[in-house]
Amino acid sequence: MTDFTDKASLDAFNNVIIEEFRANSGVVGGPFEGATLLLLTTTGAKSGQPRLSPLAYLTIDGKMIIVGSKAGADTNPHWVHNLRANPRAHVEVGTDSYDVVARELPADERDATYPKLVELAPTFGDYQANTSRVIPLFELQRA
Structure with a gap:
């Protein structure tokens, strides 16, 4: 398993997924x-540079939701910090590519949505159980 606390390992892991995603119109194998x-x-909160992250997303109540799980690590993924600083982003989904605005779900909406997420993807329940932080959820809306 990849050590998600080690940036170099995470970057290498993500780069393989990104290459496979782009080579196969958004379809990947392996664990995903x-x-x-x-x-x-996203735009780096400190650097202002573009930052690329492959992420799972789920459609819940007609909304595209991404999960700041970092596989249950005790810290948020970097993209969470970036979206909080600048909610404008860009996504590639399959062969489609478009700008989005991210909205972090407030606590009540997040708490109502998380069980629906776990029903669709039980691994996210394990991730939340493995950390004391509240895993944030973001809705991505086409800009």
């Missing part, structure tokens, strides 16, 4: 086979 994935480009 059959998952709905997107590529999220």
